[in-house]
Amino acid sequence: MTKILPFKAVRPAPAFAGLVASRPYEDYSENELRAQLDYNPYSFLHIINPGYKFQHEIGGEKRFGMVRNRYLEFREEGVFQKDENASYYIYEIHSREGSCCGIIAAASIDDYEKDVICRHEDTIAHREELFKEYLKVVGFNTEPVLLTYPDNSVINELLAEKMKMRPEYEFATNNKELHRLWLIDDPEHVSKIRSEFEKQEKIYIADGHHRSASSYLLAKESRENNPNHTGEESYNFFMSYLISESNLRIYEFSRLIRDLNGHTKEEFLILLDEWFRIENRGYEIYKPSKKHHFNMYLDGEFYSLYLRKTNYEFTDSLSELDSFILFEKILKPILGIEDLRYDKRIEYIHGRNDLIELKTRVDSGEFAVGFGMLPASIEEIKQIADENLTMPPKSTYIEPKLRSGLTIYEF
Structure with a gap:
């Protein structure tokens, strides 16, 4: 009650x-x-x-x-x-x-x-x-x-x-x-x-x-x-x-990262390949249409990243959340972002702003790469709360x- x-x-x-x-x-x-x-x-x-x-x-x-x-x-x-x-x-x-x-x-x-x-x-x-x-x-x-x-x-x-x-x-x-x-x-x-x-x-x-x-x-x-x-x-x-x-x-938050953590572009793409199927979309502005799909903007081009589900294990509702997957498989292990709140190498754009802003800020040289995803659903938010789990910072803009x-x- x-x-x-x-x-x-x-x-x-x-x-x-x-x-x-x-x-x-x-x-x-x-x-x-x-x-x-x-x-x-x-x-x-x-x-x-x-x-x-x-x-x-x-x-x-x-x-x-x-x-x-x-x-x-x-x-x-x-x-x-x-x-x-x-x-x-x-x-x-x-x-x-x-x-x-x-x-x-x-x-x-x-x-x-x-x-x-x-x-x-x-x-x-x-x-x-x-x-x-x-x-x-x-x-x-x-x-x-x-x-x-x-x-x-x-x-x-x-x-x-x-x-x-x-x-x-x-x-x-x-x-x-x-x-x-x-x-x-x-x-x-x-x-x-x-x-x-x-x-x-x-x-x-x-x-x-x-x-x-x-x-x-x-x-x-x-x-x-x-x-x-x-x-x-x-x-x-x-x-x-x-x-x-x-x-x-x-709405979702897009992630902007200032550098590739010492990796070259080619090395970075090879590291991503372990967990994601990668397609180069060129100059086409790409926005995901499904869960576990991500967009990436790198070196003047858009990429789609599809999670390799045969490699990834879903254990609870948090493990299925796209912002968690992005953190666990890219931001933390590859780009070295441990603290999503305070690390100065990461910034966020809420999803009310379109991908042109993400592209513009990467093209300016201020950031090396940007990532986007679909927003979480209310069902996901409720399930995570019911399981007494917590979402990563900047998972939702409501x-x-x-x-x-x-x-x-x-x-």
Whole structure:
């Protein structure tokens, strides 16, 4: 049984919603970021970049405290207001790729601890701890964890009914997306949604493993420090965006490697031949169409690599994952890439960018070789999570990506 609850969000007043909402901080170029901070006083970027007010870079715990101060200023000025009733929030994004919608709600830390909310990625301990300290100081979270569940006709019908009504927010962004948000706070619909989620034996983290892990650490610490702990406190939950599996968009990451680890082109191809059937595609841009097929761009030409399945043994769901095969049979043994997170010789391009970028970056001389593959499926992700296995870093790039600042969960 999965516990997914409504909560009282802190939100922008409707007049400010489009101005407040921002992309993740790291998505902005330096010039774009400066323009937002210079000319939009309501951007959520002012909260997460509090030193800009004083034209001064601020780091560490001092920055955390100033984030808290900027947030309180937005509340005091009426830019943010807290809802009186606990609600579920329908959030829809319509883009050139299509539309998707889901429910923003509070997910249970206990479900996370018991693996009712299932994971498929490893997290880094120091990042978990750093974000836990950030949450503790600022007292709020504005980036929901992306959770996915099997399509549910009852929830779908309820959302469709509600979305016929005028939304609370409706605004467009300069990347040609339309964002809309509705509130569900009437007791009958709230009860129905909660009941439908309670029927789910498991739900899965699609994106946000570090956010959920940090919320778990904060909950553990808060429970230990609260002698009157009841289990209903806000720290026992974390904000999530729950989206049906059919609404999820999963892309691959291509790999770019700076050198051939001392091998000549000919030596490298001979080493690949042990595990892959290789076809030179010349100047034809090649993208795989099947699992266990890879594309490679090397020395101005595309190659297809087909895994020799007579040589390779499938032992579990992880061993069948293409990003794992690429690491185990090429990146690690041949190219000497041991650490996919921190090795400076490897970079990644998410699959929303086409193969022209991979080709351009190899042709520039910055990289020697690039590899691509098909994206993992939701079935693969779920199977790996069910077997308590973890995917290699940068195995998936998952959308939708929500705007920051539209719903805020206070601890």
